[in-house]
Amino acid sequence: MIYLDHAATTPVKPEVLEAMLPYFTEHYGNPSSIYKVAQRNKKAIDDARAVVAGHLGAQPNEIFFTSGGTEADNWAIKGMAEALKEKGNHIITTNIEHHAVLHPCQYLEKNGFEVTYLEVDPDGLVSAEQVEAAIRPETILITIMYANNEIGTIMPIAEIGAVAKKHGIVFHTDAVQAVGHLPIDVHAQNIDLLSLSGHKFYGPKGTGALYVRRGLKLPPLLHGGGQERNRRAGTENVPGIVGLAKALDLACQDMEAKNAKIKALRDYLIDGIKARIPYCRLNGHREKRLPNNVNFSFEFIEGESLLLLLDMEGIAASSGSACTSGSLDPSHVLLALGLPHEQAHGSVRFTLGENNTREEMDVVLAKLPAFVERLRSMSPLYEEFVRQNS
Amino acid sequence: MIYLDHAATTPVKPEVLEAMLPYFTEHYGNPSSIYKVAQRNKKAIDDARAVVAGHLGAQPNEIFFTSGGTEADNWAIKGMAEALKEKGNHIITTNIEHHAVLHPCQYLEKNGFEVTYLEVDPDGLVSAEQVEAAIRPETILITIMYANNEIGTIMPIAEIGAVAKKHGIVFHTDAVQAVGHLPIDVHAQNIDLLSLSGHKFYGPKGTGALYVRRGLKLPPLLHGGGQERNRRAGTENVPGIVGLAKALDLACQDMEAKNAKIKALRDYLIDGIKARIPYCRLNGHREKRLPNNVNFSFEFIEGESLLLLLDMEGIAASSGSACTSGSLDPSHVLLALGLPHEQAHGSVRFTLGENNTREEMDVVLAKLPAFVERLRSMSPLYEEFVRQNS
């Protein structure tokens, strides 16, 4: 199999699994317990917290473990809204956020909040100026993703952070696609809250974290026991937390060199597709782009059928985000770029990982043109286009 | 080590870990993806859902996986409150619930809801009559735990379910301590919502589920992608879900025989302690009690110091619930039983597991009296007591 869907999820690295294993069957004590054997687990969590903090430029007591990126996003957004509702009821975000941000925002809209969904430009970017222009006296939260999961566009986070700071507004970023892939420094970038998810950087599914700047009063989303210093209740997922930290540590090792390699493959794929397939469009910013993201719309054809053909040849790719692949709607991200309905439907995302090779890209480049051609030959839209242009 | 804290958490069984392993490194695809390799993971989740449903007498589409018991409790309680807030604002619970129920209730109290905390009797029981007497026209939810985590008392769930049904009120039970340990049938017992947690029955930490009776409109707690049929967003923790189901399946095999064995050990320990140590009190109901729970108050001494002595000898026990062991407050459960402050502080819980042996009980029975004696000899309360009674 040629796996090109690393933005959907990644395999757990063997070293990560190895680090986790002892905590399932051997060091299984509840970290909150007072006896010695459980204290080891408490230490494992503390160590993991320090590792995660280190890679974000944060302090350990600013890191709270969650069950994933979705929980972190929900917690940050609904929690800050609750905490600051006396101060104001306005939130600023973009129209290409992940649903784990958009849906909490829509939920808040039903509960007395107002949300500005900034419109991105055709490359998927918002500017710090747009953000600043949207600020009102009652604005309490800015939540803008670090990098988009579908098109890979990287937002000007430091600039937005500076604007947020200037106006004294809390700034959250969904960095699920960025953590472990791009260098991050929450202090230099003026980030107040940051969500991450373990399975996007070769860690286990069902793990995540929220960085919460010290001093920020964020009420819990999950109420209960006193875990995570009374902020996030529930028996700690010790193996998961250990795995997340190990994975992040590995991901941040030689990040620059790994990224250079992946970027080269990415560009090879992008250029190869452009050279071989007419009527296609690269979605997302050409430069300000995740090193592993390739997203194309192929005119006149529909994405799912192309994915099926690729799948038959052992190539795993995706259209839009994984968690909406059951849905029939075209991607809200691609529509936000201004793509017409049919083109938004005809997009395919290849997201590369550390182990992909140039040979694999060659296989894709060898197969893809014929698949696109085949589907176009079946397409009434292509028929019409050819008729009109002949 | 003699591990006697199975109510806090259990080790993952080797068979459970084995079932999980392929899903970390090999079958890692995102279950929502359309390509074949990911479909296998979707199937693994569907199978797990069917297994869990089967052991509760539920339908697969009534099971929703969560990150643990805490999330399930929060979701059930806050979700139903949100869904039914137009209908009423009154909730009935007990004063010995786990914090994962109590704290969401207190949160709701701050947001316009009224909560009746039924007082349990000295054995930790509430009756269906008490529940019925507390019902008001505006009552929208009854949430009463299946079995208490500290004292092991088993509530009359079927009777409470019948009352709830008669009055058309939604009934949630926190069955975290019961699932995998007691037979459950949500339909026969008229349970509308039920929380469970994987790590309490030899499954992995960070996994849980909420049973939601078909037709019940429960809005999401975590908003985002379309996972779990749009009810619980977030990339599915595939290995965790597989592990939870495998563990539950194993736990329910020969449940009766296993329980008979554990119960015999439990009673051996209870009787042994009673026979050897004066001025002690068994907390919780003598008969309506989890097969694995032993909870004693030893007068004149404090629990933590006794736990430390036990720990020195390699015996892992707990006082109160694990997740509050950082707290200095006496157990709210023991106070609810009517114990004076000092006795509530002086309680120790032993919770047995499938692998504990009679020899281990003998070790505890051999050591414990001397430890209690030693601490009593240091205790000014004991000194006073002896003076008054001599």
Add this chain to the structure above:
Amino acid sequence: MYSQKVMECFMNPKNVGEIENADGVGTVGNAKCGDIMKIYLQIEDNIIRDAKFKTFGCGAAIATSAMLTEMVKGKTIDEAMKITNKAVAEALDGLPPVKMHCSCLAEEALRAALWDYAQKNGLTIDGLTPPDNIHEEEHTADSGEN
């Protein structure tokens, strides 16, 4: 997610293409997903001699187009009118629930082509109503529950 039969029909679809001077042509679009299906019929003596399709759509849409065109060949118009989307889906060993509408698209495209034939020849076909014109229909992005 798809049956083997669906995948077969998708991978090696029969009847892809156009019929020159077709006796009936029907194009329908699915407001639900934006997919488009076009069916060409060659009809002689009340019998469908040939059927071809072009489809912009998902795997299920392509498979149902191929299956439907295969099913109608050799049938009288009345017989063709009796083909339902369910029959097409069954012939494919079923479709996932979210994909049932793709088979509706096939049924509608067939009826649109028959309507076109009837219009051109001044006929009335029992039970046939004019197709919805897709170009007048708004693409209402059915927001589902996602």
